[in-house]
Amino acid sequence: MLRLLTIEFYKLKHSRSSKVLSIAYFVILSFIALIASIEFNLGDFQIRIADQGIFNFPFIWHFNTWVAATLKFFLAIVIVSMISNEYSNRTLKQNLIDGLSKKEFMLSKFYTVVAFALLSTLFIFIMTLILGYSFSDYTEFSIVTREMEFLLAYFFKLVGFFSFCLFLGVLVKRSAFALGFLFVWWIFENITYGILRWKGSAETADAIVQFFPLEAMKNLINLPFQRLNFIETAANQLQADIAIDYAVHWYEVAIVSVWIFLFIYGAYALLKKRDL
Amino acid sequence: METILTLNNLTKHYGKVKAVNDLSFTIEKGNVYGILGPNGSGKSTTLGMVLNVVNATSGNFKWFDGSDTTHHALKKVGAIIERPNFYPYMTAAQNLELVCTIKDVDPGKIEEKLEVVHLLDRKDSKFSTFSLGMKQRLAIASALLNDPEILILDEPTNGLDPQGIHQIREIIKNIASGGTTILLASHLLDEVEKVCSHVVIIRKGIKLYAGPVEELNASHGFFELRCEKQQELITVLEGHPDFTSVKEENGLVTGFLKNPLSAEELNTFLFNQGLVLSHMVKRKESLEEQFLQLTANLN
Numbered sequence: 001m002l003r004l005l006t007i008e009f010y011k012l013k014h015s016r017s018s019k020v021l022s023i024a025y026f027v028i029l030s031f032i033a034l035i036a037s038i039e040f041n042l043g044d045f046q047i048r049i050a051d052q053g054i055f056n057f058p059f060i061w062h063f064n065t066w067v068a069a070t071l072k073f074f075l076a077i078v079i080v081s082m083i084s085n086e087y088s089n090r091t092l093k094q095n096l097i098d099g100l101s102k103k104e105f106m107l108s109k110f111y112t113v114v115a116f117a118l119l120s121t122l123f124i125f126i127m128t129l130i131l132g133y134s135f136s137d138y139t140e141f142s143i144v145t146r147e148m149e150f151l152l153a154y155f156f157k158l159v160g161f162f163s164f165c166l167f168l169g170v171l172v173k174r175s176a177f178a179l180g181f182l183f184v185w186w187i188f189e190n191i192t193y194g195i196l197r198w199k200g201s202a203e204t205a206d207a208i209v210q211f212f213p214l215e216a217m218k219n220l221i222n223l224p225f226q227r228l229n230f231i232e233t234a235a236n237q238l239q240a241d242i243a244i245d246y247a248v249h250w251y252e253v254a255i256v257s258v259w260i261f262l263f264i265y266g267a268y269a270l271l272k273k274r275d276l
Numbered sequence: 277m278e279t280i281l282t283l284n285n286l287t288k289h290y291g292k293v294k295a296v297n298d299l300s301f302t303i304e305k306g307n308v309y310g311i312l313g314p315n316g317s318g319k320s321t322t323l324g325m326v327l328n329v330v331n332a333t334s335g336n337f338k339w340f341d342g343s344d345t346t347h348h349a350l351k352k353v354g355a356i357i358e359r360p361n362f363y364p365y366m367t368a369a370q371n372l373e374l375v376c377t378i379k380d381v382d383p384g385k386i387e388e389k390l391e392v393v394h395l396l397d398r399k400d401s402k403f404s405t406f407s408l409g410m411k412q413r414l415a416i417a418s419a420l421l422n423d424p425e426i427l428i429l430d431e432p433t434n435g436l437d438p439q440g441i442h443q444i445r446e447i448i449k450n451i452a453s454g455g456t457t458i459l460l461a462s463h464l465l466d467e468v469e470k471v472c473s474h475v476v477i478i479r480k481g482i483k484l485y486a487g488p489v490e491e492l493n494a495s496h497g498f499f500e501l502r503c504e505k506q507q508e509l510i511t512v513l514e515g516h517p518d519f520t521s522v523k524e525e526n527g528l529v530t531g532f533l534k535n536p537l538s539a540e541e542l543n544t545f546l547f548n549q550g551l552v553l554s555h556m557v558k559r560k561e562s563l564e565e566q567f568l569q570l571t572a573n574l575n
Contacts, residue, residue, distance in 0.1 A: 006377055007378060011363065014363070014365060014366045014370055015363075016365065085363075089362070089363060090359075090361040093357065094361040096328050096329050096350075097329060097355045097356075097357060098350065098351075098375050098378045098379055098418075099348070099351035099380075100347065101328075102328075273331070275324070275329070275330040275331055276329040
């Protein structure tokens with residue numbers, strides 16, 4: 001396993017574009033801290049984001065993982081090109097001739113994806129602790145450690161998304177087309193949702209679409225903004241009901257895990273079947 | 277003798293096209309093999325199958341004694357296929373280091389192997405800056421990193437200029453003289469003739485011949501003769517029991533042998549018949565002529 005990781009990281013280490021994108025990703029991740037300084041002026045109101053409790057434990061786990069997850073596209077580019085470059089340079093063929101098996105090749109990519117996700121999770125964990133202890137109103141240990149399951153959800157969300165990218169990379173062999181395909185797939189899921197909702201009901205649409213890969217990943221960490229103080233207050237005043245289930249459920253993790261398996265196994269099966 | 281590679285009825289179909297059909301042969305240690313065949317005869321597909329990049333339709337092959345999986349066995353093999361494939365953004369040395377990690381060998385040999393292919397002074401240049409000849413030589417260096425039991429080269433001189441071809445050929449000869457088994461696929465006959473001791477000839481995916489180069493054609497060669505009395509010479513040769521056929525072309529009489537006959541014997545014989553030769557050459561068919569005969573027989 002270590003050998004496979006070494007091989008893949010060696011390839012990435014010397015690729016300038018991968019290096020730049022990965023570094024940019026982590027730099028931008030750390031910019032989440034800058035949200036603290038954002039202020040809104042709504043007429044007479046002055047809303048400072050940092051005062052709205054977004055950096056309060058335990059909510060900060062939810063908020064930071066959600067924001068960080070939206071940035072996963074940076075790494076998606078690295079991951080898709082990590083596969084498509086092997087095709088376009090025909091180094092995949094050479095790797096196999098040099099004595100790497102197709103299984104080892106796929107595993108080396110998968111381990112790398114897991115390593116990226118782990119690194120990103122660890123990064124968010126540390127950053128959240130720092131931000132939380134600087135801004136949170138509550139810093140009792142029991143509160144700090146609540147809702148830490150969002151970190152797990154974040155990890156699964158990243159691995160799931162990156163596995164999807166790997167699969168598309170193997171399927172289409174070209175990075176631009178693979179990313180395009182990803183976008184088309186996203187539209188497809190949304191249109192399906194729209195049709196189901198229009199023909200049936202919101203409940204059936206939710207029930208079905210939650211099994212689609214991108215929607216399943218999205219459900220792991222729901223939109224956190226409705227939990228913000230001022231929005232809750234506003235909703236209460238309007239007497240609107242925005243009871244949304246934010247929690248990370250075991251079945252959401254299970255659905256994404258199944259997708260991860262399907263994507264990685266599917267990519268391997270494709271690779272095995274193909275003549276190079 | 278130690279067997280390195282055994283092919284048993286290996287077959288590959290691309291849809292209706294039979295790229296390789298029931299191919300069987302063995303590679304023994306210490307010989308230099310040439311796989312000969314026109315373009316599209318299935319050479320590269322065959323190599324692709326034994327190198328784990330093309331899935332065989334039927335049949336099988338085994339490396340060494342067959343006790344190891346293919347991808348483990350390939351770590352003891354050095355191979356380059358069609359054109360050199362490396363990471364363009366890495367330098368020569370970095371690319372070789374990666375190959376070392378994949379093959380599980382000590383990276384200490386990188387400089388030594390770069391020296392073999394005369395690329396040591398360019399080891400820190402990016403692969404993308406290399407000329408085709410240099411890329412091909414780097415590929416050979418990479419294939420040699422694990423001191424392979426067998427070196428497989430697929431069209432190693434394809435697309436190179438005469439100088440590049442010469443360089444590659446010299447390198448191959450040096451490697452062969454060191455006792456490494458080599459399998460060389462090519463459609464260039466003189467290339468194979470110059471370096472190989474054994475040949476496998478394929479045409480349209482079917483094996484036509486496999487064995488030592490000198491046994492390729494059982495003929496005993498031919499004589500090219502010229503003399504004053506050309507007509508008489510032809511009559512005498514046609515009457516001789518050791519000749520199968522005689523033909524005249526451009527003032528030269530060519531007589532093909534069916535039994536061994538030395539030039540001395542023939543010369544004495546003809547002199548006694550009152551025929552004095554002004555030109556006499558005994559030759560064996562070149563690989564090219566033999567190859568053309570062999571492939572023509574099928575048409």
